[in-house]
Amino acid sequence: MLNKVFHLTENHTTVKTECIAGVTTFMTMAYILAVNPNILSAAGMDPTAVLLATCLASFLGTMCMGMMANLPFALSAGMGLNAFFAYTVVGNMGYPWQVALLAVLVEGVIFLVLSLTNVREALFNVIPISLKQAVSVGIGVYIAFIGLQNAGVVVNNDSTLVSLVSFTDHFRTSGICALLAIIGIFLTAVLYLKHVKGSILIGILGTWILGILCQLTGLYQVDAEAGYNSLIPTFAMTDFSKLGETFGQCFRVDFDGISIVNFIVVIFSFLFVDIFDTLGTLVGVCTKADMLDKDGKFAKIKPALLADSIATSAGAILGTSTTTTFVESSAGVAVGGRTGLTAVVTAVLFLVSMLFAPIFIAIPSFATAPALVIVGFLMFTTITEIKFSEKDYVKAIPAYLCILAMPLFYSISEGISIGVISYTLLHLICGRGKEVKPLMYILTVLFILKYIFL
Structure with a gap:
């Protein structure tokens, strides 16, 4: 049945490969379950409510991507867009978070209309093949940089903007995390070179286990105030009633003192970044997965864009910032994911994570960094085609x-x-x-x- 629904044989893949790809994609995206509530709580939103909304929006959007487009791409609250939501729209401009959610909803509806009228499809197809190849390469460097930065290997520096972390300073927190990330990169690279199935997923889990061993032996010390939490997962349940604090709040907006012109600017700012982040992600991942035809066009672009716009609109109603296609989907593609079954597996894991959120949140950034770096390398290889x-x-x-x-x-x-x-x-x-x-x-x-x- 799965073969009939997802055309597995036609896409030269198997149920096992798709499941591994789905889990891999989810593991590289699981950080959003910790990061998004943290960012949006700065806007005054309840973290648990944001977590639940993020899980539900991710489930809905990713399931739509899998069933409507039969593509191995996953969706969740977009990084950068959530920061714009919390720190610019709410923080600097002073809008209530309910107004920001309404702006996201309106943007999602406009996005949906543009998808139905082929505007976004035309935008995808008009980009020259050389730029599509460059997007794949650029995303590869970009996600590798994100991985190294999130793991603390790359740090801020006043004189050079960024630099390598000092491993000896604060060794039992930032130093050991950066070191574990580097060890994880080499571990993942060796597994991949030896053609071990699920090497990227094994790299994530292996790095996490090394971190847990470091905590148990005292090499890693918990310092919650500095952001270094316990690596050992807990088994507490989530308070589902919290979702009521954000659900439907975008419809309860008081426009007193709000400039309509500025509100429109906010809407189109969300829309602009959403459109081209999504197009860029689709271009890059599709190019790497060899899903484009000889003219550089993508046959499934319309259902993919529809899934994205539906997720954004639903996410705003549930109570989270713009939901968009994640570049981390390339992690699943790298281990062989080629159909919507990969997305369905990822979607189910997002839904299940509502029950066991503390476990998934315990996956540290240094454990997912090796996956992003190795996937970044795989996308970077497209540079030879330019x-x-x-x-x-x-x-x-x-x-x-x-x-x-x-x-x-x-x-x-x-x-x-x-x-x-x-x-x-x-x-x-x-x-x-x-x-x-x-x-x-x-x-x-x-x-x-x-x-x-x-």
Whole structure:
């Protein structure tokens, strides 16, 4: 039956492979269950309510992706968008979090309409193949950087912006975590090179177990105030009644003292980042999974975008920030996930995690970092497909800038923006403007206007 529903044989995969891929994707995304409540609580929202809303929105969106599009992609509350929600819209602009949720809901509905009218599909298809390949590479570097940063291997530095952590300073907290992440990277790499099935998942679990052993022997010390919690999972249950504190609150908004113009700007800020983060993720992961046709188009783009927009709208009603397709889906793809069964497995795990949230929250960032670094490498290998001969420099330079921008600007959408603008301008200046499709010119103007007004 599963073969008939998900076309496993046609996609050269098996139930076992898809299940391993689904678990792997979930394990690399499980950090969101700890991070999102922490970020949105800064906006005054109840952390438990946010956790439940995040689980439900992730379940709904990922299940839609699996059943509607038959794709191995998972969705959850988008990183960056949740920070924009809490620290910019609520923190700096002073809007109540209920207003921010309403903005997310409206953005989701607009997103849905754009998906139904083929606008987003057209945006996906108009991006040149060289930029699509660059997006895959850029995302690879970007998620590897995220992994190293979350694990504490890469730290802030006043003189050089970022630097390598000092392993000896605070060795029993930050130092040992960074060291375990590095050990985990080599462990995962060796397993992958030896073609061990589920090597990335084993790398996550193996690194976590090493961390638990370090805690039991005193090498790792718990310091909750500094963010170093116990690595040993607890078995407490979640208070489900808390969901009532956020559910439907987007409809209970008082617009007194709220500028409609600023509110519209907030909506379109959410919309802009959501659209191009989602497109960038789909482009990058689909390119790596060889899901694009010879023209660089993606046949299942419409149901994928519909699933994303449904998840965003539902998530706002439940009580969480923008729900979007996660780049960590590439972890499942890397271990062989090719159909919606991978997404369904991930979705079920999000639902189950409502019951055992403390266990999943106990998975530390240094344990998921090796998966992100190795998956980043696998996506980076797409760089060999970009043509770097001198006659193709007009296409290669925008691809290079796109790759460069993603990790440096900490944004997939910024990478796409820089890539599109430079692609169009270089073609125009070099007298090759006719090679650029009309929609690319429109995109270029919109991107430039974004930097001027947003």
